[in-house]
Amino acid sequence: MSKPLILVTNDDGIEAKGIKELIDTIVPLGDIIVFAPDGPRSGMSNAITVNTPLRFKKIEMCDNVLRFACNGTPTDCVKLALHSGVLHRKPDILLSGINHGSNAAINVIYSGTMGAAFEGCENSIPSIGFSLANYDGKADFNFFKPYIIKIVKEVLKHGLPRAVCLNVNAPIGEVKGLKITRQAWGYWTDEFEKRIDPNGHSYYWMSGYFKNEEPANHQTDEWALANGYVSIVPSIIDLTAHDFVDEMKTWNL
């Protein structure tokens, strides 16, 4: 029986520690092909490149893993990996990450890591985004690894429903266990730092922090991270607010 074909990507770029640690973790689970951005693409969401040509090239590192680096977004990387002819067959699974930083709560919609997972999902490939709640480029991913193996094995076994992929986030440090949760509601605040350039003109850096608006005992993804658990949110790319359709049909439209 042939080994599963695993497509790996991320948004921190092909040289980030997180993607290297992900590759090391999953080597025993299948044949790996990496197709990742040639540099950082944090916050790129599901962005696609429509007005600039895309390029990619093979990258050699000190192992036998086939790697391609691309000048596009994480979503471009998945599209090109699948549709440019570099793969001899459709991947059995797509893994994105490990992201340096949490993609819990609303961060899922800004995340390039999850953008890549959504693109795999849209192409009917079981897809998982992995993120560690630590922005440090030298973060320790070791506590996360046994959970990654367990989750990948279960997804290879069960598959995932149409339009659904997994948003997996790990807390920093020792892990108590794993929880299947839901996306927390909350918002970013103090989002900009205003500065004045040497010519006297204003400019703004994005910054701020996330404010969780959920009751303290609700088992959301933010709750899991705050309490030492790996969080899995099954996440769907059918954005239809099905529960609201009937109410809206009573409007005077």
Next chain:
Amino acid sequence: MSKPLILVTNDDGIEAKGIKELIDTIVPLGDIIVFAPDGPRSGMSNAITVNTPLRFKKIEMCDNVLRFACNGTPTDCVKLALHSGVLHRKPDILLSGINHGSNAAINVIYSGTMGAAFEGCENSIPSIGFSLANYDGKADFNFFKPYIIKIVKEVLKHGLPRAVCLNVNAPIGEVKGLKITRQAWGYWTDEFEKRIDPNGHSYYWMSGYFKNEEPANHQTDEWALANGYVSIVPSIIDLTAHDFVDEMKTWNL
């Protein structure tokens, strides 16, 4: 009673015909402030700018509408409009568009127009993205306008549930009516055109077309557009696949 404050943005840039037509359409409905990208940002999804400073400046056009142009993404524009101090109060509604091109089906996740609407929604502002299924920069928006007015009035009257905004798409030409629909399932195919540059290196342009995978009689957004109706999909930024959570809890995790 004060008039509603309407925040207007888009992803085709502040000089696009679509945003000008949107502004003309809604002038009778409230006080308008425009905060839009300084050029095209198609396909930018919910991307945010984290590694480059953001700037914006006031733009004068031949009317009394207050306009700001920004070097960021549509999502950045909404964040900056709300959090940089240019607004004297929170907007009553956010309108994004009118986009030159459909944002039906999976295009909702790549769309900068909808990225802006999602950001308004995340900030608890009733938000609507408007798109016309015509990429022509000189497209005729006239058939769409009475529907825009009707929809904006109803949203101002009823509000929208938490985490829900509207994805409104119009067909080209005469309109038969309006349908509240759901996001069609389908996929893009033939996504790249490969070319060789003068130095002999490959490069790829994103292209292709959308293949609708829904049964012909299912009343999705694609169905509405193909049959001459304006489509409204209420769209949610809680991406949790709630229906799958229980099944996933039976896995060996």
